[in-house]
Amino acid sequence: MRVVLGVGGGIAAYKSALLLRLFTEAGHSVQVIPTEASTRFVGIATWEALSGHPVSTSVFDAVDTVNHVRLGHEADLIVVAPATADLLARAAAGLASDLLTNTLLMARGPVFFAPAMHTEMWNHPATQANVATLRARGAIVMEPASGRLTGKDSGPGRLPEPEDIFAAALAAAAEAGADKADQAAAPYSGRLAGKTVTVTAGGTREPLDPVRFLGNRSSGKQGAAIAEAALAAGAQVRLIAAHMEVPVPAGVELVQVETALELRKAVHAAAASTDVLVMAAAVADFRPGENAETKIKKRDDGADPVITLVRNPDILQETVQRRAESGTGPALIVGFAAETGDGSASVLEYGRRKLERKGCDLLVLNQVGRSLVFGQDTTEVRILSPLDGPGTEPAAVAGSKAEIARHILDRIAEELDAALPSV
């Protein structure tokens, strides 16, 4: 689901960081919208780092995307926690004085408030009237918990525990049918029936000796999500898995590999009998020139060991080349690139250069940086094609790795459909 997490200016704002983690760890994509006051309690940097999305309090940021309209329309669920007395009043009055209240007015999905304030504020007839108004309009307003409040006092008004808000908000979403967005596989379900999709995933490990290796931080999450989405689309799926930190999806034909050279062999073997090859694994560019038969020992003379690295073959480029030479192989070869921009070229420019160098049919460009860290649940990609006209800027799509996987699979299905001769 796409969840908007509104954060009000209460002392309990910090607890929403835990709530955010519960949503992201469950695979949901979360856009945090704090109020200006709440940033006095928890800063924007915290929300951006934890959610993997840029965060703003104002309708006047990212005006080109008309943020409040997009966020309100796209949200499958809006959760406001903590909902201050002020926010409940503004929402009940229909005010649109910041990004959060504008988004609330644009909401199409369920809206859920978890209030937190002093007992007197909660019991005040004005607050109670606002709560009644919101509930009458269909919003869900949780009862606050009872217990220790800011300072020494205690009573009703405490923010419920993040786990309780999470469970109640998910139940509200399920009730409203909003969680069905998770099953958005439906639009393309069966679209890849009869096709074989081979996905490489995880990170290779290049041995130095029997106990040590050079590895990378790839978790295999994106590759596993692509394999799952391909299964949901009806394809027969082969997963060439290097080291993965996530479970292998049930239903795939698994080929386990360790090193770049093993992965290369498995890809070449699979290439002849697959319609689509998705190269999502992080393959080591270099491997130690020697793989010692026995454990490398500390030397008595105190000299430091020297490791010479040699280049691994470029498996993606090679597979494209073999297809061109033999005239057989996958109809569609999809590469992945993680790039950062610098002074001399943008992320997109580097992506285009890579696409040209590799010669694949599609390149999924990961924008490394704030929104992408290995192992994170959310990411942002653009899909580049050699057929993109000059000056075209493929749209950036952000979301959970499951959402991105569905987006990639949709594009793959479109490309395969377009390649069919028209009758």
Ligand SMILES: Cc1cc2nc3c(=O)[nH]c(=O)nc-3n(C[C@H](O)[C@H](O)[C@H](O)COP(=O)(O)O)c2cc1C
């Ligand atoms: C230390 C401190 C704690 C506060 N805690 C709360 C609270 O728990 N609930 C609440 O409704 N207001 C609380 N307030 C008051 C709000 O910050 C204030 O009403 C603010 O205007 C709310 O703005 P917002 O609704 O746009 O976030 C607190 C203020 C301070 C200084």
